[in-house]
Amino acid sequence: MFKGLSRNDWLLLAGFSAFVLLMPIILQPIGAAYPALMQKICIFGIFAIGFNILFGLTGYLSFGHAAFLGVGSYAAVWSFKLFTMNIIPALLMALVFTTIFAVAIGYISLRRSGIYFSILTLAFAQMCYNLAYSVLTPLTNGETGLQLTLKDPRWIDAMFHEPGAGLPRATLFGIDTSGGGLGGFYLCAIALIVCFFFSVRIFRSPFGMMLRAIKSNQTRMRYTGFNTRPYLLAAFVISGAYAGLAGGLMAATDPLAGAERMQWTASGEVVLMTILGGVGTLVGPVIGAGVIKYFENIFSSFGDNTLHGVFGFLPDIIEQPLVSFLSLFVGEGWNLTLGVVFMLIVIFLPGGIMEGLRRIWSRLNRRHDGGEKIAVAQPQPAE
Amino acid sequence: MDAILLQILNGLDKGGAYALIALGLTLVFGTLGVVNFAHGALFMLGAFCAVTFNKLLNLESVVIDPTQTTAWGSPLEVRTPYVEALLGDFGNYLHDYSVPASIVLAIPVMLIFGIAMERGLIRYFYKRPHAEQILVTFGLAIVIQEVIKHFFGANPIPQPAPSAFGGTAYVGQILGMGQTLAYPWWRIIYLLFSLGVIGAVFVFLQFTTYGMVVRAGMHDRQTVGFLGINIERRFTVVFGIAAVVAGLAGVMYTPILPPDYHMGMEFLVLSFVVVVVGGMGSLGGAVAAGFLLGILQSFASMNEVKAIIPGIDQIIIYLVAVVILLTLPRGLMGRRGVMED
Numbered sequence: 001m002f003k004g005l006s007r008n009d010w011l012l013l014a015g016f017s018a019f020v021l022l023m024p025i026i027l028q029p030i031g032a033a034y035p036a037l038m039q040k041i042c043i044f045g046i047f048a049i050g051f052n053i054l055f056g057l058t059g060y061l062s063f064g065h066a067a068f069l070g071v072g073s074y075a076a077v078w079s080f081k082l083f084t085m086n087i088i089p090a091l092l093m094a095l096v097f098t099t100i101f102a103v104a105i106g107y108i109s110l111r112r113s114g115i116y117f118s119i120l121t122l123a124f125a126q127m128c129y130n131l132a133y134s135v136l137t138p139l140t141n142g143e144t145g146l147q148l149t150l151k152d153p154r155w156i157d158a159m160f161h162e163p164g165a166g167l168p169r170a171t172l173f174g175i176d177t178s179g180g181g182l183g184g185f186y187l188c189a190i191a192l193i194v195c196f197f198f199s200v201r202i203f204r205s206p207f208g209m210m211l212r213a214i215k216s217n218q219t220r221m222r223y224t225g226f227n228t229r230p231y232l233l234a235a236f237v238i239s240g241a242y243a244g245l246a247g248g249l250m251a252a253t254d255p256l257a258g259a260e261r262m263q264w265t266a267s268g269e270v271v272l273m274t275i276l277g278g279v280g281t282l283v284g285p286v287i288g289a290g291v292i293k294y295f296e297n298i299f300s301s302f303g304d305n306t307l308h309g310v311f312g313f314l315p316d317i318i319e320q321p322l323v324s325f326l327s328l329f330v331g332e333g334w335n336l337t338l339g340v341v342f343m344l345i346v347i348f349l350p351g352g353i354m355e356g357l358r359r360i361w362s363r364l365n366r367r368h369d370g371g372e373k374i375a376v377a378q379p380q381p382a383e
Numbered sequence: 384m385d386a387i388l389l390q391i392l393n394g395l396d397k398g399g400a401y402a403l404i405a406l407g408l409t410l411v412f413g414t415l416g417v418v419n420f421a422h423g424a425l426f427m428l429g430a431f432c433a434v435t436f437n438k439l440l441n442l443e444s445v446v447i448d449p450t451q452t453t454a455w456g457s458p459l460e461v462r463t464p465y466v467e468a469l470l471g472d473f474g475n476y477l478h479d480y481s482v483p484a485s486i487v488l489a490i491p492v493m494l495i496f497g498i499a500m501e502r503g504l505i506r507y508f509y510k511r512p513h514a515e516q517i518l519v520t521f522g523l524a525i526v527i528q529e530v531i532k533h534f535f536g537a538n539p540i541p542q543p544a545p546s547a548f549g550g551t552a553y554v555g556q557i558l559g560m561g562q563t564l565a566y567p568w569w570r571i572i573y574l575l576f577s578l579g580v581i582g583a584v585f586v587f588l589q590f591t592t593y594g595m596v597v598r599a600g601m602h603d604r605q606t607v608g609f610l611g612i613n614i615e616r617r618f619t620v621v622f623g624i625a626a627v628v629a630g631l632a633g634v635m636y637t638p639i640l641p642p643d644y645h646m647g648m649e650f651l652v653l654s655f656v657v658v659v660v661g662g663m664g665s666l667g668g669a670v671a672a673g674f675l676l677g678i679l680q681s682f683a684s685m686n687e688v689k690a691i692i693p694g695i696d697q698i699i700i701y702l703v704a705v706v707i708l709l710t711l712p713r714g715l716m717g718r719r720g721v722m723e724d
Binding site for chain 2 (some may be wrong): 059061108111112114115116118119120122123124126127130131133134135136264265268271275328332333335336338339340342343346347350
């Protein structure tokens with residue numbers, strides 16, 4: 001299990017783990033060091049890593065990944081309601097159910113590729129979303145969302161101790177994970193590191209190689225006698241399970257689940273994160289998730305007053321129009337910023353932040369080494 | 384019988400909207416080969432042309448009449464919309480018909496917007512993979528949506544249908560089939576309107592020289608180019624026309640569904656399903672699938688059907704799409720060789 005990684009991979013893994021675990025200290029200067037935000041970054045990091053295993057390696061663009069996130073959340077909350085507030089069974093439930101879902105949806109959707117695959121996954125996600133809102137209300141509690149109540153049986157917990165007054169919290173053998181404290185963050189951080197490790201393993205394995213071969217030329221793979229379908233299905237299921245784990249962790253840090261997690265805009269969000277960070281790179285998706293969640297947090301708290309404060313030094317005649325223009329992009333308008341940045345990235349830097357860093361790096365290196373060109377892998381379309 | 388007819392009518396007007404949006408999507412895909420995820424935003428933009436037009440008509444001049452006072456003792460403010468002051472009775476009339484009249488505003492706005500969008504952004508994506516086209520137009524859709532939200536707010540803005548068409552049409556009476564079949568006038572108007580627009584697009588493509596060249600370009604762009612025709616420019620115009628069609632669909636839909644900034648996204652997802660069911664690149668397929676899925680959806684929302692299969696009304700369109708995609712690789716009427724894989 002631990003073979004097959006080069007020294008660089010281990011260094012990357014060590015650096016990544018150190019960064020994630022030290023986030024409460026490292027992010028202090030930029031004001032992002034509170035657990036609610038950091039655990040969100042970790043959860044969406046997991047979601048994006050999983051999405052990247054499918055989209056980055058095989059090139060199949062799924063527009064319905066949020067369905068797995070939702071299913072994972074629901075499964076976890078049901079485990080809290082029926083069995084115990086311990087998160088281990090909840091996460092296992094989330095994984096099992098999303099895997100089943102992913103096998104079913106993947107088996108059908110992967111019969112087509114390209115845009116048809118996108119539409120099929122989108123159709124399945126919309127079906128899940130619509131059903132969760134309407135007929136499945138007994139399971140999902142409709143618009144209100146699935147919540148814990150005092151009347152829940154919690155059979156396993158009830159065997160060991162009397163239910164206390166008030167709603168119980170999700171715990172990991174006594175460590176409180178849903179209280180908004182560091183417990184929840186470290187749970188998500190460790191999950192993120194484990195997920196990252198597995199994604200490195202997949203990227204470096206023959207299996208990952210196969211997926212990349214499918215991306216670059218599926219027809220040729222078939223001609224050489226490989227049946228590509230099982231590989232694609234495996235990638236789809238793995239990435240669905242990642243999404244389910246992310247959904248389970250969402251429930252573990254905040255035990256409620258709502259159907260809006262499954263809406264296709266939520267699927268769009270994970271696509272944005274992956275693209276922004278860098279498709280097909282190892283750390284890119286996590287960077288994308290972190291950047292989007294961080295700036296979402298910062299930008300949405302900005303208001304006109306903050307802007308007036310920042311640009312107060314300018315003469316009024318410049319300041320007024322500037323502030324009213326910039327106020328388009330902050331506060332409520334955060335999505336606009338996201339849309340603009342996303343367009344710019346797709347147009348000018350399809351490789352995302354990682355590609356940008358690589359270009360800067362190669363430019364710096366060229367200056368030192370005297371013009372040695374570094375080949376940059378071009379992303380290939382799924383045929 | 385009446386119930387079935389009513390459902391068909393119900394499906395037809397919704398299907399009209401799907402068909403119009405899907406027609407534009409297919410037109411763009413067939414000519415430029417671009418998958419445009421911002422098409423729903425164009426639909427929404429058209430709807431907001433109607434809102435803007437209505438707002439323009441409602442601009443008022445306020446004159447304080449010193450001789451009269453209100454019940455609270457303050458001077459009476461007399462508000463007269465400029466249109467009424469300038470145009471008199473005709474202004475009143477215009478006010479009533481603000482939704483259909485805003486077509487006058489919507490056509491140039493959408494045409495210019497569409498052409499600007501094609502020249503400014505889409506043309507750089509002809510050669511890029513479909514995934515990137517989807518992504519960049521998805522980003523554009525978010526941008527358009529958020530700008531509209533900034534200026535018009537997040538709440539739906541109801542638009543009145545002209546009072547002459549505001550009521551109910553007793554369709555049963557007209558057709559001589561019994562009294563009970565009644566249907567809102569405006570939805571009938573919408574159906575006729577969408578048929579008219581679809582007809583106009585077909586006439587344009589089928590019976591004009593310009594349209595003939597466009598069709599030739601859809602089949603074999605290179606050869607048309609060799610003949611010395613600037614096919615790029617024609618395709619740009621086609622993109623503009625597709626934008627206008629989506630915009631008009633939005634304008635006329637406002638009395639049925641009060642427009643808000645994300646209405647386009649909801650329609651986009653459905654219209655994509657419609658396009659795929661109809662067959663990528665097939666205009667007739669898009670129109671047929673639009674009406675078909677509209678009718679299917681309204682049948683699925685009948686109580687009798689819902690009693691048998693609960694929740695079917697929510698998923699029927701997607702379910703049909705899944706079945707069609709898996710059994711007919713080209714959709715209902717797709718051309719051989721166009722995006723079959």
